[in-house]
Amino acid sequence: MSVRIGLIVNPTAGKNTGATVGDEAIRLLRGCGHDLLDLSADTAAGARARASAAIAAGDIDRLVVAGGDGMVHLGVNLCAGTGVPLGIVASGTGNDIARELGLPVGDPAAAVARIHAGDPRPIDAVSLTAGGGEAGWFAGVLAGGFDALVNERANQWAWPRGQMRYNLAILRELPGFRAIPYRLTLDGTPVETEAMLVAVANGPAYGGGMKVVPTAVFDDGLLDVLVLSRISIPEFLRVFPKVFSGGHVDHPAVTIHRARSVRLEAAGIVGYADGERFAPLPLECTAVPGAVSVLS
Numbered sequence: 001m002s003v004r005i006g007l008i009v010n011p012t013a014g015k016n017t018g019a020t021v022g023d024e025a026i027r028l029l030r031g032c033g034h035d036l037l038d039l040s041a042d043t044a045a046g047a048r049a050r051a052s053a054a055i056a057a058g059d060i061d062r063l064v065v066a067g068g069d070g071m072v073h074l075g076v077n078l079c080a081g082t083g084v085p086l087g088i089v090a091s092g093t094g095n096d097i098a099r100e101l102g103l104p105v106g107d108p109a110a111a112v113a114r115i116h117a118g119d120p121r122p123i124d125a126v127s128l129t130a131g132g133g134e135a136g137w138f139a140g141v142l143a144g145g146f147d148a149l150v151n152e153r154a155n156q157w158a159w160p161r162g163q164m165r166y167n168l169a170i171l172r173e174l175p176g177f178r179a180i181p182y183r184l185t186l187d188g189t190p191v192e193t194e195a196m197l198v199a200v201a202n203g204p205a206y207g208g209g210m211k212v213v214p215t216a217v218f219d220d221g222l223l224d225v226l227v228l229s230r231i232s233i234p235e236f237l238r239v240f241p242k243v244f245s246g247g248h249v250d251h252p253a254v255t256i257h258r259a260r261s262v263r264l265e266a267a268g269i270v271g272y273a274d275g276e277r278f279a280p281l282p283l284e285c286t287a288v289p290g291a292v293s294v295l296s
Contacts, residue, residue, distance in 0.1 A: 004035045005087070005115075006060035008047045008074065010067030011040075013092040021091040021108050022066045028112040029064070039063075044074060051078050060084065062295065064115055066108075068092015069206075073138060073274035080125045080137045080291045087115035087295040093163075094208040097140045097274065101203075101218065103296060120293035123218040126202050127286045130271075130279035138273035139292065141206040141213065142285060144264050145180060145197035145228070146236075149173050151272045163208070174237075179230035185263035186225065196236055197228040200262050200285050204246075206275065214246035215256055221289040225257040261286045 007029070009022030022040070029036050037060060041047040054060050055078060064087035065075040072088055079086045089111040090098035101123070104110035125137045143151060154169035179194040199206075201213035201224045216224040231239070231253050242248040249256065264271070265282040272278065 002033045002035060003061040004037065004059065005029055005062045005064055006037045006039045006051055006054050007064045007066065008051055008071065009038075009040045010065075010071045010092070013067035013071065018067055018091055021089060024108045025064070025066050025089045025112060028109060029115070032112065032116045034116070044070075048074060048078065055079075055082055055084050062087055062115070064089060066091055069094050069097050069140065069274050070276055072097045073140075073276050076125055076139045076274075076292055077137045079293075080127075080288070083293075085120040085293040085295050087111075087118075089115075094206075094275065096205040096208065096210075097203055099209075100140075100205050101294060101296060103294075115295045118295040121219075121296040122290035122293050124202055124221060124287050124289050125291035126200070126223065126273075127284075127288050127291075128271075128273060128278060129284045131282050132279060134279045136273070136278060137291070138202065138276075138278075139218070140201070140203040140274045141216075142200040142264075142278075142283070143206065143272040143275075144200065144266070144269055144281060144283070145195060146173065146177060147197060147199070147207070147212075148269055148272050149177070151275070151277070152270050155277065166207075174233060177233065180266050180269065182227075183263075183265040184225065184227075184257070185261075185265075186257050186259035187261055191257070193227060194230045195227050196231060197226070198264065198266075199226045200224075200264060201226065202287065210243045211246035212243055213256065214249060219289070221287055222258045222260055223262055223285060223287050225259065225262055227255045227257070229253040229255070 011019035065071040066089035184191040201216035
């Protein structure tokens with residue numbers, strides 16, 4: 001059955017291979033007989049405006065994004081609460097959300113086959129609001145500790161590109177890093193702590209395969225909040241690499257809370273949702289069951 005599909009492509013995804021992947025996705029989707037509306041633009045803001053207008057006008061039945069987690073983040077913000085299903089052609093460098101949802105990664109033909117034939121799978125999305133009035137959604141993980149500080153530093157540099165920029169940011173951030181005082185409010189219950197890392201998770205992974213909160217499930221109506229309490233820098237360096245396997249959760253300094261709503265407060269921290277800069281803390285996070293349907 002032919003449907004009207006809006007497509008947004010990130011041409012710089014996957015080390016600038018995104019344009020090629022986007023062209024292939026267009027060819028394949030049209031080959032399936034779908035009416036295709038290319039909503040891509042020179043900037044993410046431009047693409048968001050075009051797609052938002054198309055959804056509001058009822059011009060598309062499905063929205064498809066081609067790129068990495070940043071594009072999935074954009075798609076979630078466009079589709080959440082609208083009833084428009086989201087299709088994902090995972091072609092970025094990280095692709096954590098697509099991978100953890102069991103979607104094809106780096107295979108446009110398989111991704112389009114899912115979009116063409118797949119049924120919409122409802123998943124939770126997280127409503128996110130900041131003290132300054134900013135509002136949005138995320139599907140994966142909100143970084144709010146050392147990981148957020150590294151992102152903030154790395155994003156100030158134009159060079160080097162890729163993972164090396166984040167590795168250098170870690171080396172620059174670590175020497176002066178100290179545990180951060182936090183106030184968490186979990187379903188109305190306050191928790192005060194000092195922590196190295198706090199992650200609010202709807203999905204289990206971020207950062208290109210780091211299973212930071214392996215207990216998180218996309219469709220259980222709850223947020224998993226990982227807190228790595230104060231430890232020494234040498235111990236932090238020993239624990240942190242285990243995040244790729246999820247083995248860090250066995251450390252006695254790690255606690256995982258579960259709640260439907262989370263308020264996260266700390267001074268001097270900017271929250272990063274799905275790897276995208278959002279706003280300084282405090283932030284309010286609320287799991288909304290079934291807010292987005294993913295074509296899977």
